[in-house]
Amino acid sequence: MSSPAKPVIHSAWITGAREGIPLLGGYIPVAISFGLIAVQSGFSAWEAVLISTVVYAGASQFLFVAMVAAGAPLWLVVVMTLLINARHLVYGPNIAPWLSGSRWWPWLMHGLTDQIFALSHVRLPQLEARHRMGWYIGVAVVAWFSWIGGTAIGAVAGMELTQRWPLVGEVMPFALPALFLVLLAPRFASRHWALTLAATISSALLIALYGFKNAAIPIAAVCGALVYYGLDILVRNRLNSTSEAKNG
């Protein structure tokens, strides 16, 4: 006899998988580049796929392959690849209020990339508690498999693909900024958040333009936090002075 909960769980998986599809545009071209670069750096196609499967962190993987190919000491390779992902430290705690006490959740954090965090941060609060794990697994599996598949394609036929369709790799990653815009758009309704987000986005853009893409994320977030709390203090001071003026 089938449990009545099953279709619900299945539909949560499918919803998650469907909502993960926009990520493919950003993941596959980058994964193809990684597969190609890994093979050119002396790794076999299987090794490239294995790195994508177990590490599953874009910038870390590129750095790992580049440093190993350059002959850097392995302890330094490990330290640098972990440091570059330090921003991930704040992702889990941010979505924790919407996760159940299941022992599976810590293991599922393997799939918590930048983009999955962004999606989860917006979508998990909107979902019923019983649907959250199914939804998360659906979206994370689609993203993970696309990353692994893209790496395999890049390792086997990356050179041919990039020569035949050079513009595809240029156009498809636009799915990521478009997705981030959709996730942030509702917050622009508040003036406080609109100013904070504008400051964060423009500082991240500027830092990235100077070539520090990985440092841009934590630095811009800190700049944004300063703006947020600065505005908070400003509003509080204004309210205090207004009430003082009223009182006499």
Place this chain on the structure above:
Amino acid sequence: MDSELWGALLVTALGTLMMRALPLLWMRRHLIRKQSANSLDAMPSWLTVLGPLMIAAMFGVSLVPPKINALSWWATGIGMLATYIVWRYTHSLGWPVFAGVAAYGSIVLLVSSSF
């Protein structure tokens, strides 16, 4: 890959997983200790602010086009506009992204085919 490189890969993979999982476990304990009816209230306020800011920072970084020139900036601007307009109408996730990529891609393809 030799055994030392396998070891480095394993440590990197485990380290990355720990960096994603351990802070979650810490926050779970924090929420249990606070035992608040609304777990959001029990979260440190800086953390609730930092979440959207991290997404905004990723957005800012992802706006940098692969080739930096006037055409790419125009395509980015129009792609963003298309995404926003479709989001205003649909309030969905997939269609605005599709519209944005289509608008951005059309401009890049049009200009690259005419030169």
